[in-house]
Amino acid sequence: MQPRTAYTRTAIALHWFIALLITAGFTLGATMTDLHMSPRKLRLYSYHKWIGITVLGLVTIRLIWRLTHAVPPDEPMPRWQRIAAHGTHWLLYLLMIATPIFGWLYSSASGYPVVYLKLWQLPDLVSKNKVLADQLVQVHAFLAWTLFYVVLLHAAAALKHHFFDRDATLRRMLAWRRA
Protein backbone atom coordinates (compact mmCIF):
# COMPACT_ATOMS: atom_id res chain seq x y z
CA MET A 1 0.00 0.00 0.00
CA GLN A 2 1.28 3.41 -0.93
CA PRO A 3 1.76 5.88 1.92
CA ARG A 4 -1.06 8.39 1.79
CA THR A 5 -0.21 11.76 0.32
CA ALA A 6 -2.95 13.75 2.05
CA TYR A 7 -4.80 13.86 5.33
CA THR A 8 -8.04 11.89 5.58
CA ARG A 9 -11.23 13.76 4.78
CA THR A 10 -12.25 13.43 8.42
CA ALA A 11 -9.03 15.13 9.52
CA ILE A 12 -9.39 17.83 6.84
CA ALA A 13 -13.02 18.57 7.76
CA LEU A 14 -12.23 18.70 11.47
CA HIS A 15 -9.15 20.89 10.87
CA TRP A 16 -10.97 23.60 8.94
CA PHE A 17 -14.16 23.54 10.99
CA ILE A 18 -12.18 23.83 14.22
CA ALA A 19 -10.13 26.65 12.64
CA LEU A 20 -13.36 28.50 11.85
CA LEU A 21 -14.73 27.98 15.37
CA ILE A 22 -11.50 29.11 17.01
CA THR A 23 -11.48 32.28 14.88
CA ALA A 24 -15.07 33.06 15.87
CA GLY A 25 -14.59 32.12 19.53
CA PHE A 26 -11.38 34.12 19.84
CA THR A 27 -12.88 37.19 18.16
CA LEU A 28 -15.90 37.05 20.47
CA GLY A 29 -13.76 36.53 23.55
CA ALA A 30 -11.46 39.42 22.70
CA THR A 31 -14.30 41.89 22.11
CA MET A 32 -17.29 40.90 24.28
CA THR A 33 -15.76 41.76 27.64
CA ASP A 34 -15.53 45.48 26.79
CA LEU A 35 -19.18 45.78 25.72
CA HIS A 36 -21.66 47.71 27.83
CA MET A 37 -24.02 45.62 29.90
CA SER A 38 -26.90 44.53 27.68
CA PRO A 39 -28.89 41.39 26.84
CA ARG A 40 -26.71 41.10 23.73
CA LYS A 41 -23.57 40.96 25.85
CA LEU A 42 -24.93 38.03 27.88
CA ARG A 43 -25.93 36.24 24.67
CA LEU A 44 -22.45 36.71 23.20
CA TYR A 45 -20.93 35.27 26.38
CA SER A 46 -23.17 32.23 25.93
CA TYR A 47 -22.16 31.82 22.26
CA HIS A 48 -18.50 32.14 23.24
CA LYS A 49 -18.91 29.35 25.81
CA TRP A 50 -20.79 27.10 23.37
CA ILE A 51 -18.08 27.56 20.75
CA GLY A 52 -15.39 26.72 23.30
CA ILE A 53 -17.14 23.53 24.41
CA THR A 54 -17.67 22.54 20.76
CA VAL A 55 -13.96 23.05 20.06
CA LEU A 56 -13.10 20.96 23.12
CA GLY A 57 -15.30 18.11 21.87
CA LEU A 58 -14.13 18.25 18.26
CA VAL A 59 -10.45 18.51 19.19
CA THR A 60 -10.86 15.43 21.38
CA ILE A 61 -12.29 13.57 18.35
CA ARG A 62 -9.52 14.94 16.14
CA LEU A 63 -6.87 13.82 18.61
CA ILE A 64 -8.31 10.29 18.78
CA TRP A 65 -8.48 10.24 14.96
CA ARG A 66 -4.90 11.45 14.73
CA LEU A 67 -3.65 8.75 17.10
CA THR A 68 -5.48 5.99 15.21
CA HIS A 69 -4.85 7.06 11.59
CA ALA A 70 -1.62 7.54 9.68
CA VAL A 71 -0.71 11.09 8.72
CA PRO A 72 1.05 11.79 5.42
CA PRO A 73 4.84 11.68 5.65
CA ASP A 74 6.68 14.98 6.03
CA GLU A 75 7.73 16.86 2.94
CA PRO A 76 11.50 17.12 2.54
CA MET A 77 12.69 19.88 4.85
CA PRO A 78 15.53 20.64 7.25
CA ARG A 79 15.52 18.81 10.56
CA TRP A 80 14.87 21.95 12.63
CA GLN A 81 11.79 22.74 10.55
CA ARG A 82 10.46 19.23 11.00
CA ILE A 83 10.92 19.47 14.78
CA ALA A 84 9.38 22.96 14.81
CA ALA A 85 6.38 21.83 12.73
CA HIS A 86 5.63 18.81 14.91
CA GLY A 87 6.25 20.79 18.10
CA THR A 88 3.79 23.44 16.90
CA HIS A 89 1.17 20.79 16.09
CA TRP A 90 1.31 19.24 19.53
CA LEU A 91 1.39 22.68 21.19
CA LEU A 92 -1.77 23.53 19.20
CA TYR A 93 -3.50 20.37 20.44
CA LEU A 94 -2.49 21.20 24.01
CA LEU A 95 -3.77 24.80 23.73
CA MET A 96 -6.99 23.80 21.96
CA ILE A 97 -7.76 21.49 24.89
CA ALA A 98 -6.48 23.69 27.74
CA THR A 99 -8.03 27.01 26.63
CA PRO A 100 -11.68 25.83 26.72
CA ILE A 101 -11.07 23.80 29.89
CA PHE A 102 -9.80 26.91 31.67
CA GLY A 103 -12.78 28.84 30.29
CA TRP A 104 -15.07 26.18 31.74
CA LEU A 105 -13.17 26.31 35.06
CA TYR A 106 -13.59 30.10 35.07
CA SER A 107 -17.32 29.81 34.35
CA SER A 108 -17.70 27.42 37.28
CA ALA A 109 -15.65 29.54 39.70
CA SER A 110 -17.51 32.73 38.76
CA GLY A 111 -20.90 31.13 39.43
CA TYR A 112 -22.09 31.38 35.83
CA PRO A 113 -22.20 27.73 34.72
CA VAL A 114 -22.09 26.66 31.08
CA VAL A 115 -25.49 25.68 29.69
CA TYR A 116 -24.52 24.21 26.32
CA LEU A 117 -26.81 25.42 23.51
CA LYS A 118 -29.16 26.68 26.25
CA LEU A 119 -30.12 23.02 26.79
CA TRP A 120 -27.58 21.09 28.83
CA GLN A 121 -25.99 22.42 31.97
CA LEU A 122 -22.41 21.18 32.25
CA PRO A 123 -21.21 20.16 35.71
CA ASP A 124 -19.21 22.73 37.64
CA LEU A 125 -15.52 21.79 37.73
CA VAL A 126 -14.85 23.90 40.84
CA SER A 127 -17.17 25.58 43.30
CA LYS A 128 -17.87 29.32 43.25
CA ASN A 129 -14.82 31.26 44.38
CA LYS A 130 -14.20 34.86 43.34
CA VAL A 131 -10.45 34.90 44.02
CA LEU A 132 -9.95 31.68 42.07
CA ALA A 133 -12.19 32.99 39.26
CA ASP A 134 -10.02 36.10 38.87
CA GLN A 135 -6.94 33.91 38.48
CA LEU A 136 -8.61 31.40 36.15
CA VAL A 137 -9.79 34.08 33.74
CA GLN A 138 -6.21 35.34 33.46
CA VAL A 139 -4.93 31.85 32.66
CA HIS A 140 -7.77 31.43 30.13
CA ALA A 141 -6.86 34.72 28.43
CA PHE A 142 -3.14 33.90 28.46
CA LEU A 143 -3.79 30.51 26.84
CA ALA A 144 -6.12 32.08 24.26
CA TRP A 145 -3.54 34.69 23.26
CA THR A 146 -0.80 32.06 23.14
CA LEU A 147 -3.07 29.99 20.89
CA PHE A 148 -3.59 33.07 18.71
CA TYR A 149 0.17 33.52 18.17
CA VAL A 150 0.83 29.80 17.65
CA VAL A 151 -1.99 29.68 15.07
CA LEU A 152 -0.40 32.64 13.27
CA LEU A 153 2.96 30.83 13.25
CA HIS A 154 1.29 27.61 12.01
CA ALA A 155 -0.52 29.47 9.20
CA ALA A 156 2.58 31.46 8.23
CA ALA A 157 4.63 28.26 8.01
CA ALA A 158 1.95 26.59 5.84
CA LEU A 159 1.94 29.58 3.47
CA LYS A 160 5.74 29.63 3.39
CA HIS A 161 5.77 25.96 2.33
CA HIS A 162 3.10 26.58 -0.28
CA PHE A 163 4.41 29.74 -1.90
CA PHE A 164 8.17 29.63 -1.28
CA ASP A 165 9.09 25.96 -0.99
CA ARG A 166 6.28 25.02 -3.40
CA ASP A 167 5.76 21.69 -1.66
CA ALA A 168 2.54 19.79 -0.81
CA THR A 169 2.33 20.77 2.88
CA LEU A 170 -0.79 22.92 2.50
CA ARG A 171 -2.31 20.93 -0.39
CA ARG A 172 -2.46 17.76 1.67
CA MET A 173 -4.73 19.60 4.12
CA LEU A 174 -6.89 20.87 1.23
CA ALA A 175 -7.08 17.75 -0.92
CA TRP A 176 -10.78 17.00 -0.51
CA ARG A 177 -11.11 15.53 -4.01
CA ARG A 178 -8.67 12.70 -4.50
CA ALA A 179 -6.61 12.71 -7.67
Added chain:
Amino acid sequence: MKRNSLLLINSIALAIAFVATAAGDPAIDASKSSIIATFKEENVPVDAPLKKFNGRIDYNAAQPNAAKAALEVDTGSLDMGSADYNAEVRKKAWLDSGTYPKATFISTSVKPGAAGQFTATGTLTLKGKSQTLTVPVTVTQAAGKPTVFDGAFEISRAYFVIGDKEWNDTVDDKVRVRFHLVE
Protein backbone atom coordinates in the same frame (compact mmCIF):
# COMPACT_ATOMS: atom_id res chain seq x y z
CA MET B 1 -45.42 61.44 48.58
CA LYS B 2 -46.87 58.00 48.03
CA ARG B 3 -43.53 56.27 48.07
CA ASN B 4 -42.42 57.87 51.34
CA SER B 5 -45.66 57.10 53.07
CA LEU B 6 -45.39 53.52 51.89
CA LEU B 7 -41.86 53.34 53.27
CA LEU B 8 -43.05 54.83 56.52
CA ILE B 9 -45.93 52.38 56.83
CA ASN B 10 -43.49 49.63 56.13
CA SER B 11 -41.06 50.78 58.77
CA ILE B 12 -43.80 51.10 61.34
CA ALA B 13 -45.16 47.67 60.49
CA LEU B 14 -41.70 46.24 60.78
CA ALA B 15 -41.06 47.99 64.07
CA ILE B 16 -44.33 46.65 65.44
CA ALA B 17 -43.46 43.21 64.16
CA PHE B 18 -40.09 43.42 65.85
CA VAL B 19 -41.55 44.56 69.14
CA ALA B 20 -44.19 41.86 68.95
CA THR B 21 -41.56 39.20 68.59
CA ALA B 22 -38.89 40.81 70.74
CA ALA B 23 -40.00 38.94 73.82
CA GLY B 24 -39.48 35.61 72.11
CA ASP B 25 -36.61 34.22 70.14
CA PRO B 26 -33.27 35.86 69.48
CA ALA B 27 -32.67 37.77 66.24
CA ILE B 28 -31.48 36.00 63.10
CA ASP B 29 -27.72 35.52 63.08
CA ALA B 30 -26.92 36.91 59.63
CA SER B 31 -23.36 35.59 59.73
CA LYS B 32 -24.66 32.01 59.81
CA SER B 33 -27.69 32.59 57.60
CA SER B 34 -28.12 33.05 53.88
CA ILE B 35 -30.73 34.43 51.51
CA ILE B 36 -29.97 33.59 47.88
CA ALA B 37 -31.84 34.76 44.79
CA THR B 38 -31.44 32.50 41.76
CA PHE B 39 -32.21 34.05 38.39
CA LYS B 40 -31.78 32.54 34.95
CA GLU B 41 -30.09 34.35 32.07
CA GLU B 42 -29.88 32.50 28.75
CA ASN B 43 -31.09 29.53 30.75
CA VAL B 44 -28.00 29.77 32.98
CA PRO B 45 -28.96 29.61 36.66
CA VAL B 46 -27.02 32.17 38.68
CA ASP B 47 -27.04 32.30 42.47
CA ALA B 48 -26.91 35.84 43.82
CA PRO B 49 -26.73 36.07 47.62
CA LEU B 50 -28.26 38.99 49.49
CA LYS B 51 -25.49 39.76 51.91
CA LYS B 52 -27.16 42.15 54.33
CA PHE B 53 -30.38 41.41 56.17
CA ASN B 54 -31.80 41.25 59.65
CA GLY B 55 -34.91 40.02 61.30
CA ARG B 56 -36.54 37.83 63.85
CA ILE B 57 -38.60 34.69 63.80
CA ASP B 58 -40.60 33.84 66.87
CA TYR B 59 -41.37 30.15 66.81
CA ASN B 60 -42.47 27.76 69.49
CA ALA B 61 -42.91 24.14 68.42
CA ALA B 62 -45.70 23.74 70.99
CA GLN B 63 -47.60 26.69 69.52
CA PRO B 64 -46.70 26.93 65.85
CA ASN B 65 -49.85 28.94 65.02
CA ALA B 66 -48.50 31.81 67.10
CA ALA B 67 -45.25 31.98 65.13
CA LYS B 68 -44.26 35.35 63.69
CA ALA B 69 -41.60 36.44 61.29
CA ALA B 70 -40.27 39.84 60.30
CA LEU B 71 -37.32 40.24 57.97
CA GLU B 72 -35.63 43.17 56.32
CA VAL B 73 -33.16 42.82 53.44
CA ASP B 74 -30.84 45.45 51.93
CA THR B 75 -31.57 45.36 48.20
CA GLY B 76 -28.18 46.98 47.55
CA SER B 77 -26.44 43.94 49.02
CA LEU B 78 -27.37 41.59 46.16
CA ASP B 79 -24.12 40.13 44.89
CA MET B 80 -24.18 38.86 41.31
CA GLY B 81 -20.49 37.99 41.40
CA SER B 82 -19.09 40.89 39.40
CA ALA B 83 -18.88 44.65 39.85
CA ASP B 84 -20.49 45.28 36.42
CA TYR B 85 -23.54 43.20 37.16
CA ASN B 86 -23.86 44.59 40.68
CA ALA B 87 -23.82 48.17 39.37
CA GLU B 88 -26.46 47.26 36.75
CA VAL B 89 -28.85 45.54 39.14
CA ARG B 90 -28.90 48.52 41.55
CA LYS B 91 -30.07 50.88 38.79
CA LYS B 92 -33.57 52.36 38.62
CA ALA B 93 -34.77 49.84 36.01
CA TRP B 94 -33.84 46.93 38.27
CA LEU B 95 -33.91 47.03 42.09
CA ASP B 96 -33.51 50.82 42.33
CA SER B 97 -31.67 50.41 45.61
CA GLY B 98 -31.16 54.17 45.94
CA THR B 99 -34.92 54.77 46.21
CA TYR B 100 -35.90 51.43 47.73
CA PRO B 101 -33.00 50.32 49.89
CA LYS B 102 -35.01 47.74 51.85
CA ALA B 103 -37.24 44.80 51.05
CA THR B 104 -39.34 43.39 53.86
CA PHE B 105 -41.32 40.30 54.68
CA ILE B 106 -43.78 40.38 57.55
CA SER B 107 -45.82 37.31 58.37
CA THR B 108 -49.57 37.58 58.83
CA SER B 109 -50.43 33.98 59.65
CA VAL B 110 -48.75 30.66 60.17
CA LYS B 111 -50.22 27.25 59.50
CA PRO B 112 -48.53 24.24 61.06
CA GLY B 113 -47.85 21.27 58.77
CA ALA B 114 -46.13 17.96 59.39
CA ALA B 115 -43.63 17.77 62.22
CA GLY B 116 -40.99 20.46 61.80
CA GLN B 117 -42.87 22.19 59.02
CA PHE B 118 -45.17 25.13 58.69
CA THR B 119 -46.50 27.43 56.03
CA ALA B 120 -45.99 31.13 56.58
CA THR B 121 -48.22 33.63 54.85
CA GLY B 122 -47.08 37.20 54.82
CA THR B 123 -46.46 40.33 52.87
CA LEU B 124 -43.35 40.83 50.77
CA THR B 125 -42.66 44.46 49.97
CA LEU B 126 -40.08 45.12 47.29
CA LYS B 127 -39.45 48.20 45.15
CA GLY B 128 -42.59 49.86 46.47
CA LYS B 129 -44.91 46.96 45.64
CA SER B 130 -46.42 44.41 47.99
CA GLN B 131 -47.41 40.84 47.40
CA THR B 132 -48.87 38.18 49.66
CA LEU B 133 -46.60 35.17 49.75
CA THR B 134 -47.21 31.70 51.10
CA VAL B 135 -43.92 30.07 51.97
CA PRO B 136 -43.37 26.50 53.13
CA VAL B 137 -40.76 26.43 55.89
CA THR B 138 -38.83 23.58 57.46
CA VAL B 139 -37.68 24.03 61.06
CA THR B 140 -34.68 22.23 62.48
CA GLN B 141 -34.37 22.28 66.24
CA ALA B 142 -31.86 20.39 68.35
CA ALA B 143 -31.03 20.77 72.02
CA GLY B 144 -28.25 23.27 72.58
CA LYS B 145 -28.24 24.32 68.93
CA PRO B 146 -29.76 27.41 67.33
CA THR B 147 -33.07 26.93 65.53
CA VAL B 148 -32.77 26.84 61.73
CA PHE B 149 -35.48 27.79 59.22
CA ASP B 150 -35.19 26.70 55.58
CA GLY B 151 -37.48 27.49 52.71
CA ALA B 152 -37.87 28.88 49.23
CA PHE B 153 -40.36 30.84 47.14
CA GLU B 154 -40.62 32.30 43.68
CA ILE B 155 -41.32 35.87 42.65
CA SER B 156 -42.01 37.49 39.31
CA ARG B 157 -39.73 40.29 38.09
CA ALA B 158 -42.61 41.73 36.08
CA TYR B 159 -44.85 42.03 39.15
CA PHE B 160 -42.24 44.06 41.02
CA VAL B 161 -41.16 45.90 37.83
CA ILE B 162 -37.58 44.68 38.07
CA GLY B 163 -35.68 44.97 34.79
CA ASP B 164 -36.49 46.65 31.47
CA LYS B 165 -38.59 44.82 28.89
CA GLU B 166 -35.54 44.54 26.59
CA TRP B 167 -34.17 41.95 29.02
CA ASN B 168 -37.23 39.71 28.97
CA ASP B 169 -35.88 37.39 26.26
CA THR B 170 -32.63 36.97 28.16
CA VAL B 171 -33.53 36.92 31.85
CA ASP B 172 -36.39 34.72 33.08
CA ASP B 173 -39.30 36.43 34.78
CA LYS B 174 -39.24 33.97 37.66
CA VAL B 175 -36.65 34.47 40.36
CA ARG B 176 -36.34 31.82 43.02
CA VAL B 177 -35.35 32.91 46.50
CA ARG B 178 -34.18 30.39 49.05
CA PHE B 179 -33.31 31.12 52.63
CA HIS B 180 -31.44 29.42 55.42
CA LEU B 181 -32.04 31.40 58.58
CA VAL B 182 -30.20 30.60 61.79
CA GLU B 183 -31.11 32.17 65.12
